[in-house]
Amino acid sequence: MTTLDKLTILVLDDNPLVLKLARALLEREGSSVLTAASWIEFNHVLAANTPDVIFLDVNLPSIKGNRLSEVLKSQSNKKDIPIILISDLPEKSLEEMFPSSGADAWLRKPLTRDKVLEVIGRVLP
Secondary structure: OOOOOOOEEEEEOOOHHHHHHHHHHHHHOOOEEEEEOOHHHHHHHHHHOOOOEEEEEOOOOOOOHHHHHHHHHOOOOOOOOOEEEEEOOOHHHHHHHHHHHOOOEEEEOOOOHHHHHHHHHHHOO
16 A cells, blocks of 8 residues: 555646646556646535645646645635645745745656655655
8 A cells, every 4th residue: 555545636737738647646556636727627626525635736827826725724624635836946936935835845847656655745644
């Protein structure tokens, strides 16, 4: 059994290729994967499900993932869900925006098995 076995993970990214690759990687590790390509779709998926972990793309067209993380962490029924920001921004930019986001961790794209396992191992109790 892996660290990701039986977890439900929600991934929000506006890039269909990132969603496809994330789904393949996470499902191979035994997770159930929910995806959303916009924050509106994300809200619908989140209203109907309680994921164990959320991956948020930082560079969304309508709302930045770090801002969405702040909003989620301010909601009493969502604040305990670990949030991992994902982006292809430079590491320095992610480090600067991370503290104010309320997120639990961040990862640079592309997502790899080792990076995902390591970060989920850090954010889950």
